[in-house]
Amino acid sequence: MYNKITNDDIKRLCEIVGDENVITGQDISPDYSHDELGTIESKPDCVVKVENTQQISKIMALAWERVIPVTVRGSGTGLVGAAVPVCGGILLETTKMNKIIELDTNNLTVTVEPGVLLMELAAFVEENDFMYPPDPGEKSATIGGNISTNAGGMRAVKYGVTRDYVRALTVVMPNGEVLKLGGKVAKNSSGYSLKDLVVGSEGTLCIITEAVLDIIPLPKHSVSLLVPFVDMKSAIEAVPKIFRSKVTPTAIEYMSRDTILFAEDYLGKKFPDKKNDAYILLTFDGNTETQVDEDMNTVAELCLEIGAVDVYIVDTEERKKSVWSARGAFLEAIKASTTEMDECDVVVPVNKIDEFINFTHDLAKRMGVRIPSFGHAGDGNLHVYICKDELSDTEWEKILTDCFDEMYKKAEELGGLVSGEHGIGFAKKDYLKKQLGDTPIEIMQGIKKVFDAKNILNPGKVCF
Amino acid sequence: MNILVCIKQVPGSTKVEVDPVTGVLKRDGVQSKMNPYDLYALETALNLTEKYGGSVEVITMGPPQAKAVITEAICMGVKCGTVLSDRRFAGADVLATAYTLSQGIKKTGDFDLIICGKQTTDGDTAQVGAEVAEFLNLPNVANVVSVNDVTKDKIFISISQDDCVVEAAVKFPCLISVDGDINTPRLPSYKVRKNVTDDMIKFLSLDDFGDQNVKNYGLSGSATQVERIFPPEKNTEKCTIEGNSEQQAEQLYDLIRRIKLV
Numbered sequence A: 001m002y003n004k005i006t007n008d009d010i011k012r013l014c015e016i017v018g019d020e021n022v023i024t025g026q027d028i029s030p031d032y033s034h035d036e037l038g039t040i041e042s043k044p045d046c047v048v049k050v051e052n053t054q055q056i057s058k059i060m061a062l063a064w065e066r067v068i069p070v071t072v073r074g075s076g077t078g079l080v081g082a083a084v085p086v087c088g089g090i091l092l093e094t095t096k097m098n099k100i101i102e103l104d105t106n107n108l109t110v111t112v113e114p115g116v117l118l119m120e121l122a123a124f125v126e127e128n129d130f131m132y133p134p135d136p137g138e139k140s141a142t143i144g145g146n147i148s149t150n151a152g153g154m155r156a157v158k159y160g161v162t163r164d165y166v167r168a169l170t171v172v173m174p175n176g177e178v179l180k181l182g183g184k185v186a187k188n189s190s191g192y193s194l195k196d197l198v199v200g201s202e203g204t205l206c207i208i209t210e211a212v213l214d215i216i217p218l219p220k221h222s223v224s225l226l227v228p229f230v231d232m233k234s235a236i237e238a239v240p241k242i243f244r245s246k247v248t249p250t251a252i253e254y255m256s257r258d259t260i261l262f263a264e265d266y267l268g269k270k271f272p273d274k275k276n277d278a279y280i281l282l283t284f285d286g287n288t289e290t291q292v293d294e295d296m297n298t299v300a301e302l303c304l305e306i307g308a309v310d311v312y313i314v315d316t317e318e319r320k321k322s323v324w325s326a327r328g329a330f331l332e333a334i335k336a337s338t339t340e341m342d343e344c345d346v347v348v349p350v351n352k353i354d355e356f357i358n359f360t361h362d363l364a365k366r367m368g369v370r371i372p373s374f375g376h377a378g379d380g381n382l383h384v385y386i387c388k389d390e391l392s393d394t395e396w397e398k399i400l401t402d403c404f405d406e407m408y409k410k411a412e413e414l415g416g417l418v419s420g421e422h423g424i425g426f427a428k429k430d431y432l433k434k435q436l437g438d439t440p441i442e443i444m445q446g447i448k449k450v451f452d453a454k455n456i457l458n459p460g461k462v463c464f
Numbered sequence B: 001m002n003i004l005v006c007i008k009q010v011p012g013s014t015k016v017e018v019d020p021v022t023g024v025l026k027r028d029g030v031q032s033k034m035n036p037y038d039l040y041a042l043e044t045a046l047n048l049t050e051k052y053g054g055s056v057e058v059i060t061m062g063p064p065q066a067k068a069v070i071t072e073a074i075c076m077g078v079k080c081g082t083v084l085s086d087r088r089f090a091g092a093d094v095l096a097t098a099y100t101l102s103q104g105i106k107k108t109g110d111f112d113l114i115i116c117g118k119q120t121t122d123g124d125t126a127q128v129g130a131e132v133a134e135f136l137n138l139p140n141v142a143n144v145v146s147v148n149d150v151t152k153d154k155i156f157i158s159i160s161q162d163d164c165v166v167e168a169a170v171k172f173p174c175l176i177s178v179d180g181d182i183n184t185p186r187l188p189s190y191k192v193r194k195n196v197t198d199d200m201i202k203f204l205s206l207d208d209f210g211d212q213n214v215k216n217y218g219l220s221g222s223a224t225q226v227e228r229i230f231p232p233e234k235n236t237e238k239c240t241i242e243g244n245s246e247q248q249a250e251q252l253y254d255l256i257r258r259i260k261l262v
Helices: A007-017 A053-066 A118-127 A143-149 A194-198 A232-244 A257-267 A289-305 A317-328 A330-336 A350-367 A393-413 A429-436 A438-451 B036-052 B064-076 B094-108 B128-136 B245-258
Strands: A022-024 A046-049 A070-073 A090-093 A100-104 A109-112 A166-172 A178-182 A207-214 A221-229 A251-256 A278-286 A312-314 A341-344 A373-376 A381-387 B002-006 B009-011 B032-034 B055-061 B080-084 B113-117 B140-150 B154-160 B165-171 B174-178 B201-204
Touching: A007 A022, A007 A046, A007 A053, A053 A070, A053 A090, A053 A166, A053 A207, A100 A118, A109 A118, A118 A143, A143 A207, A166 A194, A178 A194, A221 A232, A221 A289, A221 A317, A232 A251, A232 A278, A232 A289, A232 A350, A251 A257, A257 A278, A257 A317, A257 A330, A278 A289, A278 A317, A312 A317, A317 A330, A330 A381, A341 A393, A350 A373, A350 A381, A350 A393, A381 A393, A393 A429, A429 A438, B002 B036, B002 B094, B002 B128, B009 B064, B032 B036, B032 B064, B036 B055, B036 B064, B036 B113, B036 B140, B036 B174, B055 B064, B055 B094, B064 B080, B064 B201, B080 B094, B094 B128, B094 B201, B113 B128, B128 B140, B128 B174, B140 B165, B154 B174, B165 B174
Parallel strands: A046 A090, A070 A090, B002 B055, B002 B113, B055 B080, B080 B201, B113 B174, B140 B174
Antiparallel strands: A022 A046, A100 A109, A109 A207, A166 A178, A166 A207, A221 A278, A221 A312, A251 A278, A251 A373, A341 A381, A373 A381, B009 B032, B140 B154, B154 B165
16 A cells, blocks of 8 residues: 655655665664564664754655655654554654754743754753743653653643643644644634644654744742652552642652662662652642742641651752652663563553552462552553563463553543553554544544545554 | 761752852852762761661751751751851861861760761862861771771771772771762651751850860961852863764763763
C-alpha cells in the first residue's frame, strides 16, 4: 500500500534539506529503530533532519504525492513506540528545530520550535523569572514530544498537564499544507478545538512545527516534604485526606523502599532516608514564605495525625537535589536492575491507587515476577514495571501478556484509563481498543482519516 | 564520645548580589540556610554517636537569627547548640572568627572530637577549622573523607591528598574537617522541630568569654584587610558535540581532558 523510497525520492529530499541532513542505509544508527524502552523495533528507510516548517511542508508534499509513510521523532524518549517507524519510510527528526523564538512577557507566553528540550525550556523561562508548569520526569524529551503525548509530570496536581499550557500550534498537514491552530489568546470558543485535538495525537494527525506555550510567574518559594509511612497503604490513604485539608500541593509522589534502593544503586548516591517501606514526597510552592510554610505545616500536622512515622523537611537546593534526583532516576534505575522490562502507565481515581498497587503486589506474587512501581499519588497516574529478570523469552512473553491483561482490566474496574501520560503509541493500542470499544475507536479512526486520508503520517499507531 | 560540630548560617542562594559601592554582600531579603558543607560534618558526627554512643552539640557565630541553624541541627538529631552573638564580633576575618569560636568552645564544654565542614559557601577560605584547632592546641586533620574506626582514645580516618589517600590515627581530643559529598546528610525532622525549646539553644557574648579583650575580636581582631569584594565572572560558554557515537565520545574525552577534568 505504501511506495518504497527510491533514489529519486532521496535526491528530492536532499534538495530540500541538504545532503548532510539525509541519512540512508547502513549509515542509519540503530537508535532510530526504537525508543527509550526499546520493546518495539523497526528501521526507517531514511532519516531526515529538518530545520524549519517550510522544509517539513515540502517533505510532506513529496511523501503525500509518493505515498511514503512518515514518522516524526524528537529525542526518542518515548516509552510506547510512538516514534518508531513501524511501516518504514521516512523518519523525520526535529531535534535541529531547537530555537526558543520568543518570550512574550505581556501575554505570558513562550514560543518554541518542537525540538527544544524540556530542560532547556525550563531553564530559559526560569532565568527570566517565569515557570513552564508541566514537569514530566524525562527532562531530555523534546517539547514536540511532550505536546504529542500530552505529557503530564509531577506538578500536574496543582498546575495540570501539557494540554493546559498549549495556546497555539503551527502544524504541517500530511499533504504539506501549513496551518495555524489556536492563537495567542486566553479564551477560545471558536469552533472545534483542533489545537487540543492535535495535543496528545502522538504524531498521527499532523506535524507540530511551532508551539506557543503559556508560562506563569515563577513562584518565589518552594519546599518539599518527604513523609515516611510504615506501609504503602497508609501512605496512599493520606492523599485524599491531604486534598480534603484544602491545601493544594504542587506535587505528591509515592515511592517504595525497593525503588529507592534501585535508585541508590543506579546513581551511586545514598537517599537521605530509607528506614521505612513507603514514602510520599510532596512539594508546596507560592509567592510568600509564610504562605508556603502555612501549607507545609497544615499537611505535616495532618500526616503525623494519620500515622506518618515522621515528616522530613526538604528546604534547600542541596536537599531537594538529594531527594528529587533519586525520584528523577527511578525509571532508569528499575531498567538497570533487570534484563528487560515493560511498563504500564495507567491512571486511576486518586482514592483507588492503594487498591491498584496492592493488586500489583498480589499479581507479582501470583505470577512469580517482580513488579516495582512509583508514580504520581496526587493524580492517580502510576508507573508500574514488569521485570523480566531471569525468565526465559517464552515465559516472559506469556507472563507479560497475562500481567498486562490483568492490570488493565483491574484499572478499568476501578474507573481508570490505559495511559495517564506516556500515550498509546504502538504498544498499548490493543488495550485502548479493548477498553474504549468500537464506537470511540471508529470516531478516532474517522478523525485520523479527515486529517490524513492516505494514512501516511505515523501509520499503525494509537487507533489503527 | 562528646562531639561538637561547628556550623554557619550562609545565604540560601548563590545568586547573592554584591553592593558595588561598599563591596558588601547584600543579605537583606535573601533567605539563609546552613552552610551545605557543615551538613556532612553533622552527618559524620551523628553517625559516630549512633555507632559508638555519646552526644552531638553544635556551635555557631553570627547574629541572633543564626539561632535558625541551631534549630535545624537539633531537628537533624543533635542535642543542643550555642550561638556566639555579639556586635563586637562583627567584621571578623578567618583569624578573629577562629579565635571567637575557640573562646566559645572553651566556655561550652569538653569535647573528644570537634568536626568542621571543609569550607563555607560564602567565605570559602577553608581555614577556620585548622585555626580553631591551633587556638585550642588540638591536633587537626583536614580533607577527611571517611572515619574508619573509633577506639577509646583514638579516631582512625582517611585523608584525601592530591594523589593518594592517607590513613591516620589521631588521639582524642582532636579536630577534623570533613570533605563534601562523603555522605548523604539526613533531613531535618518536622516532628522534632515541634519539640525544640529555648533551653536547647544557648547564647554567649564576649562578656561570657575567658578573654574579654575587645581588640581580639571582630574587625579589630582581624589580620586581613579586605580591599574589594566582587562577584566572580560568569562563564556560560556552550558547545555542541556532533557526529556518530564514537566521534562524539572522542570529542567529549578531548574536551574534558583539555579542561583538566581527567
